[in-house]
Amino acid sequence: MEKNNFPITHWSEDDRPREKLMLKGKSALSDAELIAILIGSGSRSESAVELSKRILAGVNNNLNSLGKLTIAQLMQYKGIGEAKAISIIAALELGRRRRSEDAVDLVKITSSKAIFELMQPLIGELPHEEFWIVYLNNSNKVLSKAQLSKGGITGTLVDVRIVFKLALEIGATSLILCHNHPSGTLVPSEADKHITKKLKLAGDSLEVKVLDHLIITEVNYFSFVDEGIF
Secondary structure: OOHHHOOHHHOOHHHOHHHHHHHHOHHHOOHHHHHHHHHOOOOOOOOHHHHHHHHHHHOOOOHHHHOOOOHHHHOOOOOOOHHHHHHHHHHHHHHHHHHHHHHHOOOOOOOHHHHHHHHHHHHOOOOOOEEEEEEEOOOOOEEEEEEEEEOEOOEOOOOHHHHHHHHHHHOOOEEEEEEEOOOOOOOOOHHHHHHHHHHHHHHHHHOOEEEEEEEEOOOOEEEOOOOOOO
């Protein structure tokens, strides 16, 4: 009988996920082994690691896709109850938030890619559209990020007065516009171009420069400046 038909407790100590983590460190574990630690146990016919591999196979071994599953969707896998589903969702959400906090530690924004890395964890995977502003000081360091509006999948509303009210309150000297396209398209709409021009003109009059506008998707971005249409 193959090893993976035995409970994890019957495996050699080197192959048990918890012991492996303690002996070799977290980087030595596969995604399936890390998830197995979260769910704790499998069943008589399937170890926690094999169950985790089956779940990952269902999302093409993509952790981003796994993080989008609901409790009900996870519970469709035999061996996953509500408590285990919640543990998986909570762990992946912590990972997403950690990525966001790591990005905030950027000392200085020097490129559109840096903005993408800052904002993708927040809005890149949302099923609806959100419009955010990244406020910077005169050294291009991030002072604050603010959600300006939240809309349906077809669009969102932007209040120019609120954009610059917040900028003046925190002493920002420049800002960057960001919004996501849940559809995955990176082509700016006429409305995107219109609000960019409107905010840029308002910023010029208040001496708060609008540096760029990024459209963000799950895996990529469109920069108005990089594409020469700003």
